[in-house]
Amino acid sequence: MTRRRSGLILPRPSRRGFLAGGLALGASMTLPGCAYIRDDAAVDAPLPESAKAEIDGDLIYFNWADYLAPRVLKGFQEEYGVKIVESNYDSMEGMYAKLAAGNQYDIVFPGAKWVVKLRREGKLRAIDKAELQNADQVFYSGSYFNDPWYDEGSQVSVPFTVYKTGVGWRTDKVSTMTNSWEDLWNDEARGHIFTLDDQDEALAMAALILGYDVNTAKPSELEEIKKLLISQKEYLRAYSSDDINNMMGGDAWIHHMWSGDFLYLRQGLADDPTQFDFQSPSEGVPINSDAYVIPTNAKHPGTAMLFIDYLLRPENAIKNMKYLYYPFPVKDALPAFAELAADVPACNVEVSDLENENVFRLLGADETQRRAAVWTEVKAS
Amino acid sequence: MATAVEAPKARKSPRSAQKTSLWGWLLALPTAWMVAFFVSSMAIIVLLSFGRTTNDGYPVFATSTANYRAIWNQVYLELFLRSLLYALATVVISALIAYPVAYVIALHGGRYKNALIAAIVVPFFASYLIRMYAWKALLSDDGLVNSALRGMGLTDGVTFLNTRWAVVGGLVYGFVVFMILPVYASLERLDVSLIEAGKDLYHSPVRTFFSVTLPATRAGLYGGVLLVFLPALGDFVSAQLLGGASTYMMGNLVQQQFAEGQNWPLGSALTVGMMAALTVLMVIYLRATATRTREL
Numbered sequence: 001m002t003r004r005r006s007g008l009i010l011p012r013p014s015r016r017g018f019l020a021g022g023l024a025l026g027a028s029m030t031l032p033g034c035a036y037i038r039d040d041a042a043v044d045a046p047l048p049e050s051a052k053a054e055i056d057g058d059l060i061y062f063n064w065a066d067y068l069a070p071r072v073l074k075g076f077q078e079e080y081g082v083k084i085v086e087s088n089y090d091s092m093e094g095m096y097a098k099l100a101a102g103n104q105y106d107i108v109f110p111g112a113k114w115v116v117k118l119r120r121e122g123k124l125r126a127i128d129k130a131e132l133q134n135a136d137q138v139f140y141s142g143s144y145f146n147d148p149w150y151d152e153g154s155q156v157s158v159p160f161t162v163y164k165t166g167v168g169w170r171t172d173k174v175s176t177m178t179n180s181w182e183d184l185w186n187d188e189a190r191g192h193i194f195t196l197d198d199q200d201e202a203l204a205m206a207a208l209i210l211g212y213d214v215n216t217a218k219p220s221e222l223e224e225i226k227k228l229l230i231s232q233k234e235y236l237r238a239y240s241s242d243d244i245n246n247m248m249g250g251d252a253w254i255h256h257m258w259s260g261d262f263l264y265l266r267q268g269l270a271d272d273p274t275q276f277d278f279q280s281p282s283e284g285v286p287i288n289s290d291a292y293v294i295p296t297n298a299k300h301p302g303t304a305m306l307f308i309d310y311l312l313r314p315e316n317a318i319k320n321m322k323y324l325y326y327p328f329p330v331k332d333a334l335p336a337f338a339e340l341a342a343d344v345p346a347c348n349v350e351v352s353d354l355e356n357e358n359v360f361r362l363l364g365a366d367e368t369q370r371r372a373a374v375w376t377e378v379k380a381s
Numbered sequence: 382m383a384t385a386v387e388a389p390k391a392r393k394s395p396r397s398a399q400k401t402s403l404w405g406w407l408l409a410l411p412t413a414w415m416v417a418f419f420v421s422s423m424a425i426i427v428l429l430s431f432g433r434t435t436n437d438g439y440p441v442f443a444t445s446t447a448n449y450r451a452i453w454n455q456v457y458l459e460l461f462l463r464s465l466l467y468a469l470a471t472v473v474i475s476a477l478i479a480y481p482v483a484y485v486i487a488l489h490g491g492r493y494k495n496a497l498i499a500a501i502v503v504p505f506f507a508s509y510l511i512r513m514y515a516w517k518a519l520l521s522d523d524g525l526v527n528s529a530l531r532g533m534g535l536t537d538g539v540t541f542l543n544t545r546w547a548v549v550g551g552l553v554y555g556f557v558v559f560m561i562l563p564v565y566a567s568l569e570r571l572d573v574s575l576i577e578a579g580k581d582l583y584h585s586p587v588r589t590f591f592s593v594t595l596p597a598t599r600a601g602l603y604g605g606v607l608l609v610f611l612p613a614l615g616d617f618v619s620a621q622l623l624g625g626a627s628t629y630m631m632g633n634l635v636q637q638q639f640a641e642g643q644n645w646p647l648g649s650a651l652t653v654g655m656m657a658a659l660t661v662l663m664v665i666y667l668r669a670t671a672t673r674t675r676e677l
Contacts, residue, residue: 093640117438191540197621199641236626238543242517249521251542365434365643372642379629379637380456 047119047155050128051294051301058083059303062095062105069323072316079310082303099123104297106304112150112289113362115157124156125294131305132158134312137330144354145329148289149361157291158308161260161326162349164287165201166280168243168262173253181209181281184256190235192253194246197239199375200360201286202229205256208283214358217367222374229378239379244269247276259347260326266344268325273343280346286358287349289329329354430649440645448650457634457651461658464631467545468614471552472560475609476602478553479560484594487568488576498565505558513551513622517542520623543625551619556612560605567601568594603670607663614659631655 059076065088073084087105089095092114099108099118110118118124129135138145138159151157167183174189184193184205195202204214206225216222240246243257244265259278266276292311294304310316314332321328327337327349334351341348363371433443486497504512519525520541527538541547575597579589595602617632624630631651638648 091640093643121437199637233626238625240543240621242622245514245517245521249517249542250523251521364436365438366436368438368643369434369647372637372644376634376637376642377456379626380460380634381627 046122047124047126048122048296050126050131051298051305053131053305053309054302055080055082055306056302057300058085059300059307060104060106060298061086061307062098062108063088064109065090067109067324068311069319072311072319072323075316076307076310080303080306099295102297104299105295106298106300107307108293108295109160109290110293111360112148112291113360115150115291115293116362118293118295119151119156123296125296125298125301126155127158127294127305127308129154132309132312134309134314137312137314137317137332140331143329144351148354149359150289151291157293158312159329160290160292160311161324161328162287162289162354163326164259164280164285164347164349164353165196165204166257166259166262166278166285166346167254168247168252168257168265168276168278169254170247170252170275171277172275177254177277177279179279179282181205181283183254183279183281185232185235186254187235189253192237192251193232193235194237194243194252194255194257195229195232195239196243196256196258197241199372201256202239202378203371203375204286204358204360208281208285208358211283214286215361215363215367217363217370219370222370226374226378230381233378233381259349260324263325263341263344263347267340278344278346284356284358286360287353287356288359289354426649426652429646430653432646432649434644434646438643443646445646448647449654451647452650452654460629460631460634461655463629464614467549467552467628467630468610470549471556471613472606472610474549474553475557475560476564476605478557479564479605483561483565483568487565487571488573498562501558501561509555510618510622512554513618516547516551516554517622520547542623543628545625545628547623547625548620548628548630551623552613552616555616555619556609559608559612563601563604563608564598565601567598571597599670599673607666611659615655 059082061073061084063086076082077084089098092111095108095110096114096117099105100123115124129139139154145159146154148154148157148159167177167181169177169183169189173192174186176186176188177183184195186193195205200214203216203222203225206228207214207216207221209228210221210224212218212221212225216225237251238246243252243255243261246252247255247257247265248269257278259280262276262278266273266278270276292308294301294308298304311320312330314330317328317330317333318336321333321337321340325340327334327341329351338348428442429440430448431444431446432441433445433447434440482501486494490497517524521527522538522540522542526541530536531538571594575593576589579593580586584592615632615635617630617636620628620630620633635648635651635655638644638651642648
C-alpha cells in the first residue's frame with residue numbers, strides 16, 4: 001500500500017470529514033414518508049436479547065466508506081463462506097436517519113453519543129460477551145470498556161476505535177507552536193489556518209481555551225465562545241473537515257485535525273514525514289470513540305456476532321489499524337499501534353485518556369439548537 | 382407549475398379522441414411521479430416549517446410561526462444577499478463563456494457539431510462532488526496549476542482556493558452547461574442570412590452581434606439565465622469545498638439545519654422563505670422577458 005506524493009493525486013479524503021453535507025444527497029432520498037417524523041420514540045425500552053454467534057446469513061454491513069481494511073473484510077468472507085453486503089453513510093445524522101426509517105442492517109459503527117441515543121430508543125440488540133471468544137481483548141478485568149459512559153455495563157456495544165482531536169502543523173512553515181489551542185490564532189500562519197467544519201469540534205476547541213465543558217449549552221458561555229471563534233476568522237483560510245487534503249495540498253500550515261487523519265497523512269502519504277507534526281494541546285483535547293452495534297431489526301445478528309469476534313482478533317485489529325491509522329482498544333494490538341505512532345506519540349490515545357471528561361455527550365434538542373445557532377452565526381459572519 | 386399537466390380536451394373525431402386518451406395515459410405516469418415525489422415532499426417541507434423539534438431530536442408537525450420569526454434576522458438576510466450576488470456573478474460569467482462557445486459550435490462546427498456538444502456535456506456525467514474535489518487538487522497552493530506557474534517563473538504562487546472567486550468559479554463550472562445548451566439551441570435555429578445581411582449593411586461584427594444575433598437568440602439566453610441562477614443560488618457544495626471562512630451560502634445554512642443543527646423545522650422555514658423570495662424574483666423576471674420577447 002504505497003501512496004506516493006505527486007502533482008495530481010487525490011489521497012482519500014478524511015473519512016470522518018468526507019463532505020458531511022452529502023447527507024442532503026443521501027439521506028433525503030431514503031426518508032420514506034414520515035417514518036422519521038413522529039412523537040412516540042420509545043425511551044429506555046428493555047433490551048432485545050443477544051443472538052448466538054453463529055452464521056445465519058450474509059452480513060449487511062453499514063459503515064463510513066473505506067473504514068476497515070479490505071483484506072480483513074475479504075478474510076471474513078473466505079473463512080465463513082458468507083458475503084458482506086456493504087452500505088455507507090457520510091454522517092452520523094445520515095446513519096441515524098436510515099436506521100430510524102426502518103432500514104435493516106446487521107452491523108453498524110456509531111460514535112459513542114449515538115450509541116446512547118440508539119440504546120435509549122430500543123434500537124440495539126444486547127451483545128452477550130460469553131458468545132465472543134475474543135471478548136477479553138477489550139473487556140479484560142479493569143478495562144475502561146467494561147462500563148463506558150455511553151453504554152452502562154457495556155450491554156449493547158463493543159468498542160471499535162478511539163480518537164482524539166488536536167492540531168497538526170507544517171514544521172517547515174511554522175516555528176512558534178506553543179502546545180495550546182491558541183496556536184490556531186498563530187500570526188506566522190495567518191491565512192493558512194483551518195478549523196474543522198464540525199459543530200462539536202469547533203465549539204469544543206473554543207470551550208477548552210475558555211475552560212468550559214466541551215458540551216456547554218449555557219447561553220453566557222456560548223456567547224463568549226462565539227466571540228472567540230469570530231476573532232479567529234481573520235487568521236483562517238477556511239472551515240473544512242477535509243484535513244488530509246488541505247495539509248497535502250499545502251493550503252494548510254496549521255490544521256485543527258483528527259489524530260488518525262494526521263497519522264495517515266504523515267506515515268502513509270507524505271514524502272518527507274518530518275515536515276509534519278501534531279500536538280495534543282495542554283488545555284485538554286476531545287477524546288471520543290466509536291463502537292460496534294447490532295440493530296434490533298438486524299436479519300442476521302448471528303453473523304454480526306461472529307464478525308465482531310473476528311474483528312477483535314488482535315491480528316485483524318492490527319491490519320485495520322495499519323489501514324485506518326486510528327487506535328483500536330484491543331489489548332494485544334496496542335503495542336503495534338504505539339509502534340505506528342512512535343514518531344508522533346501525541347497521536348496515540350492511551351486507555352487512561354478515556355477517563356477524561358471531554359467526550360461529546362448526547363444533548364437535548366434545545367441545547368443542540370442553541371449550539372447550532374452559535375456555530376451558524378460564526379460561519380455566517 | 383410543472384405539475385399542471387392535464388390531458389388536452391377531447392376533440393370531435395373519434396380518432397383524435399383515441400389519440401388524446403393515449404396522451405392522457407402517457408401523461409398520467411409522469412404526473413403521478415411528480416405528485417408522489419415532488420409535490421408531496423414540498424408539502425411536507427411547508428408543513429414542517431410550522432413544526433418544532435422534540436427534546437429527543439424528532440421533528441414534529443405543529444402550528445408555530447416561531448421558525449419564520451427566527452429567519453427574519455440580519456445574519457440570514459446578509460447570507461441571502463451574498464448568495465444572490467454569487468449566483469448573479471455565476472450567471473453573468475456563464476453567459477460570457479456560453480456565447481462564444483455556442484456560437485463557434487453552431488455556426489462553424491460543421492460536421493463536428495454533435496461531437497463538440499458531446500465533448501461539453503460528457504464531463505457533466507461525472508459526479509459534481511468528484512469534479513469539485515478534482516478542482517481542489519488542481520488549484521491548491523502546491524497543486525498542479527501553481528506548480529506550473531512557479532515552474533514558468535511567473536509567480537510565487539496564487540491563492541486560488543478558499544476565496545469567493547473559487548466559490549463562484551466552482552458554480553460556473555458546475556452549471557455553465559445549462560447556459561451553453563439553450564444558447565446553442567437558439568443559435569442553431571438562427572437564420573445565418575440575417576448575420577450576412579448585417580455584414581452587407583456594413584455593420585461591424587460587434588454591432589451585428591448586438592443588433593442581430595443577440596436579439597434573435599434572446600429566448601435561449603433567458604432560459605439559460607434561469608437554469609443557471611436557480612441551482613447556483615441553492616448550492617452548498619462549492620462553498621463547502623472551495624470556499625473560505627466567509628463564503629457561507631444559503632444552501633450551507635439550510636443543509637446545516639438538517640444535519641448537525643438538528644433543526645429540520647428551521648431548515649424547512651428557510652427553504653420556504655427562500656422559495657418565496659425566488660418566486661417573486663422569477664415572476665418579475667419572466668414578466669420583463671416576456672414583454673421583451675413579444676416586442677421582437
